[in-house]
Amino acid sequence: MGDIAAKGAHELFQGIVQGSRPHLSRAISHVENGARGAAELLSHAYKARKGALITGITGSPGVGKSTLVDGIVRELRKAGHTVGVLAVDPSSPFTGGAILGDRVRMGQGHALDEGVFFRSLATRGHLGGLSRHTGDVIALLDAFGFDHIVVETVGAGQSEVDIMRYAHTVVVVLAPGLGDDMQAIKAGILEIGDIFCVNKADLPGAERTRRDIEMMLDMKEPAGWRPPVTQAIAVNGQGLPELVSEIFRHQSYLVASDTLKEKNRWSYKAVLEEYLRLLTVGKVLELASRDGGLDAALDDLMQGKAGPMEVALKLLQKYWA
Amino acid sequence: MSGKIRVLVGKPGLDGHDRGAKVIARAYRDAGMEVIYTGLHRTPEELARMAVEEDVDVVALSILSGAHGTLIPRFIDCFKKEKATQDLDVLILAGGIIPEEDIPALKEAGVDEVFGPGTSTETIVEFTRSHLKRPVA
Numbered sequence: 001m002g003d004i005a006a007k008g009a010h011e012l013f014q015g016i017v018q019g020s021r022p023h024l025s026r027a028i029s030h031v032e033n034g035a036r037g038a039a040e041l042l043s044h045a046y047k048a049r050k051g052a053l054i055t056g057i058t059g060s061p062g063v064g065k066s067t068l069v070d071g072i073v074r075e076l077r078k079a080g081h082t083v084g085v086l087a088v089d090p091s092s093p094f095t096g097g098a099i100l101g102d103r104v105r106m107g108q109g110h111a112l113d114e115g116v117f118f119r120s121l122a123t124r125g126h127l128g129g130l131s132r133h134t135g136d137v138i139a140l141l142d143a144f145g146f147d148h149i150v151v152e153t154v155g156a157g158q159s160e161v162d163i164m165r166y167a168h169t170v171v172v173v174l175a176p177g178l179g180d181d182m183q184a185i186k187a188g189i190l191e192i193g194d195i196f197c198v199n200k201a202d203l204p205g206a207e208r209t210r211r212d213i214e215m216m217l218d219m220k221e222p223a224g225w226r227p228p229v230t231q232a233i234a235v236n237g238q239g240l241p242e243l244v245s246e247i248f249r250h251q252s253y254l255v256a257s258d259t260l261k262e263k264n265r266w267s268y269k270a271v272l273e274e275y276l277r278l279l280t281v282g283k284v285l286e287l288a289s290r291d292g293g294l295d296a297a298l299d300d301l302m303q304g305k306a307g308p309m310e311v312a313l314k315l316l317q318k319y320w321a
Numbered sequence: 322m323s324g325k326i327r328v329l330v331g332k333p334g335l336d337g338h339d340r341g342a343k344v345i346a347r348a349y350r351d352a353g354m355e356v357i358y359t360g361l362h363r364t365p366e367e368l369a370r371m372a373v374e375e376d377v378d379v380v381a382l383s384i385l386s387g388a389h390g391t392l393i394p395r396f397i398d399c400f401k402k403e404k405a406t407q408d409l410d411v412l413i414l415a416g417g418i419i420p421e422e423d424i425p426a427l428k429e430a431g432v433d434e435v436f437g438p439g440t441s442t443e444t445i446v447e448f449t450r451s452h453l454k455r456p457v458a
């Protein structure tokens with residue numbers, strides 16, 4: 001099924017528009033697998049986007065992102081919104097396999113709710129805490145018609161910037177007593193959060209963590225939006241209504257300040273960059289490893305016959321036309 | 322191009338032991354597959370919905386409670402309804418403590434293979450790989 005002919009792409013898209021879950025989930029697989037025909041399917045989907053509001057949830061492993069996502073979904077449903085969830089977990093760099101465990105935290109409440117769709121994605125070697133196809137999968141969910149799309153990232157520390165490019169609102173989750181709060185703040189997490197949520201507020205130190213973040217935010221140059229710092233106990237739902245109302249408030253702010261469009265443009269740029277990389281770097285690497293050109297280039301480099309720029313240009317000239 | 326075999330490892334019903342399920346989940350991951358782990362106490366209806374949304378190639382259900390005779394056929398029923406087809410292209414495996422004499426009825430209901438408690442993970446992984454019901458891109 002790695003090959004969806006033009007007819008298959010059209011059929012899948014029709015299924016999506018008609019609200020068929022099996023069609024949506026099959027379409028996601030085709031996009032993830034880079035199946036032939038996926039490009040056509042996506043061109044339908046991008047044209048049919050309805051403008052879902054996209055929220056990213058990021059933060060170190062174990063802070064309670066999945067549990068919070070479950071609570072956010074519950075609150076959004078209470079408010080009458082439909083929700084698509086994408087939960088990303090890392091692939092093993094050694095085997096390419098993955099255990100995608102975010103569903104474990106999904107409560108029974110909406111496991112069968114027609115207004116909720118949940119999909120687990122593996123990073124498949126992509127860095128930056130997301131799957132390479134996140135933008136495309138978001139487009140599929142948007143074409144399906146969810147009001148909100150919530151994306152949980154890997155949360156593996158440094159490079160969590162990717163989510164900023166795809167989400168309208170980024171929620172950075174922290175927990176007290178992890179000892180890495182200050183570390184995280186130093187690593188630039190302060191720059192990416194539109195909202196901060198100190199989860200596990202039942203544990204000692206939550207108030208202290210909250211104050212630390214407030215203080216760091218106070219030192220930043222004031223901009224249009226001052227990120228609020230909320231507290232939550234995701235396991236019992238405390239603080240979830242407040243968190244979701246901050247998400248709504250941020251989204252209203254984006255609309256009112258006319259920055260929503262700007263954000264959308266930026267995320268299209270991220271998608272476009274992915275495709276350009278695929279068509280250039282991806283293509284050159286694939287072709288050059290097939291006929292030994294890559295090995296020869298590496299030999300040249302190792303033996304000092306040429307510098308990296310020269311070698312790279314040669315590869316480009318030979319394989320990219 | 323870079324398709325992955327996706328497996329739902331599910332724990333239907335009330336028993337609270339997921340050691341076996343976790344062992345097989347890790348074995349599948351180590352074999353390069355993407356494993357969606359459901360957690361404990363899932364109803365057949367929930368598992369069917371998950372298997373659809375995750376578009377898995379394989380569903381592996383682990384049951385120790387003795388309720389396989391009702392839970393597994395109910396799962397398969399729901400799964401067909403959710404997928405809107407009688408003709409599942411998904412490999413369905415069962416494991417745990419399932420008496421020999423119950424196996425024919427499970428297979429009749431649509432289970433492709435039943436693995437006893439002594440089966441090695443290599444055997445299960447190998448069987449899975451060679452019995453997929455649809456090509457993986």
Ligand SMILES: Nc1nc2c(ncn2[C@@H]2O[C@H](COP(=O)(O)OP(=O)(O)O)[C@@H](O)[C@H]2O)c(=O)[nH]1
Pocket residue numbers: 059060061062063064065066067068105155199200201202203232233234235236
């Ligand atoms: N004490 C406490 N534990 C929590 C809270 N929220 C989540 N947890 C626990 O933290 C662990 C990790 O949660 P999970 O949602 O999987 O975190 P993730 O890795 O960030 O997605 C689980 O054992 C949760 O039950 C909370 O508010 N308080």
Ligand SMILES: [Mg+2]
Pocket residue numbers: 065066101102152
């Ligand atoms: Mg998680």
